[in-house]
Amino acid sequence: xxxxxxxxxxxxxxxxxxxxxxxxxxxxxxxxxxxxxxxxxxxxxxxxxxxxxxxxxxxxxxxxxxxxxxxxxxxxxxxxxxxxxxxxxxxxxxxxxxxxxxxxxxxxxxxxxxxxxxxxxxxxxxxxxxxxxxxxxxxxxxxxxxxxxxxxxxxxxxxxxxxxxxxxxxxxxxxxxxxxxxxxxxxxxxxxxxxxxxxxxxxxxxxxxxxxxxxxxxxxxxxx
Numbered sequence: 276x277x278x279x280x281x282x283x284x285x286x287x288x289x290x291x292x293x294x295x296x297x298x299x300x301x302x303x304x305x306x307x308x309x310x311x312x313x314x315x316x317x318x319x320x321x322x323x324x325x326x327x328x329x330x331x332x333x334x335x336x337x338x339x340x341x342x343x344x345x346x347x348x349x350x351x352x353x354x355x356x357x358x359x360x361x362x363x364x365x366x367x368x369x370x371x372x373x374x375x376x377x378x379x380x381x382x383x384x385x386x387x388x389x390x391x392x393x394x395x396x397x398x399x400x401x402x403x404x405x406x407x408x409x410x411x412x413x414x415x416x417x418x419x420x421x422x423x424x425x426x427x428x429x430x431x432x433x434x435x436x437x438x439x440x441x442x443x444x445x446x447x448x449x450x451x452x453x454x455x456x457x458x459x460x461x462x463x464x465x466x467x468x469x470x471x472x473x474x475x476x477x478x479x480x481x482x483x484x485x486x487x488x489x490x491x492x493x494x495x496x497x498x499x
Contacts, residue, residue: 290484300352326341447479
């Protein structure tokens, strides 16, 4: 049974790709929630109390008990509400989804961050690493509509969701480009399909919001 809004809270920012993962999962499960906007410059006492270790968003609060870290929250949601599974039932397939999720966050995201903030040879190397990561995702999508198959988006699609929407603004504001539809036709098709899913489409931040966020990050980096 889906939790009522008063039993479920999500702390985060509207522009956060990590918060968005939690929102997509809850929407797919039909779980109502209350969203609490956080100011990451001046973090609230509530956030610091709920996530004293990392002091980061998102945080899911269910019946007064906090769960932190977006991928962990996704698994908690999937295990708590069994309807509309996000992870595959088969143990080997579940392990594979977790493997690629870790790759997306630990390798591809880190490479794209380096491309965003660096210059010269460092940027060239980061762009090459980003390109290699996209090539591996392209191979993983061969013959599939979504990473989870043809029946609908799942855990891995949600984790990779930032590639479908946020990445274009990382490239634009960062002044580099590696994602081209002709080079990555499977990824390009996945992006179009993913962004048309109602639970995804209805909750995306606006392009201007993301341009402002990444522009501020870029400016702050250049001032260091």
